[in-house]
Amino acid sequence: MVIHYVRDMERACAFYRDTLGLPEEPTPGSGSSGWNTFRCDGLIVALHILPPGDSAEGPLPHAGLNLQVDDLDSAIAEVRAAGGTVRAVQEAGGGVPVRVAEVTDPDGNGFELRQHVG
Template sequence: MTKLAYAMVFVSDMKRSIAFYRDLLGLPLKFESPGWTEFATEGTTLALHKASAPNADSDAARNPAGRCRLGLHVPSLDALHQKMTAHGVRCVQPPTMQDFGARLSIYADPDGLPITFAESR
């Protein structure tokens, strides 16, 4: 069976992005370098790769074809929302019950990448 090994996020500022993913989201740092950083996330690696160009379309509310989005589980969306807004992270969608029965929220990372969060069940 094929297994998802890693997801890669292209970033403009490695140090700023490491601080966001490690310090704010609490992802455990696995490897760090100026152009490539990895976080261990229970069976899959989240990798940050230094971008070669700025983000041309950083509208986090759009969902165009050909894009993907990270989705992370957290124990409490309300606690996450308080933490993210206290640190000035842009909230794209506050904690909201979806029609498919899950409660989700969306925040933009330092480069505008939308990340969806769901409460762990």
């Protein structure tokens, strides 16, 4: 899954759906004002509203590799054991049914691990 953070969900959905022709792909939590997903060949492209507190000025620095895991706590332990780091963990809540860990590999390359809950 590739996630792009956006400022305006309606505009972004229109761009990916109408301009690029990507079909909407329902996933847990999608179809809300904060999360929508599209299929691009075998890949899911997810649009996520800009997180609270992030600046809306300039280009958005949020895009990258997001891996779905069944057990976030176990995956975090494996990342640490292999020399990676965990920068932050966001618990599910506020209508968002996903726990997210921002992690890095041993070389400092960042990515996210995501576990759908409930």
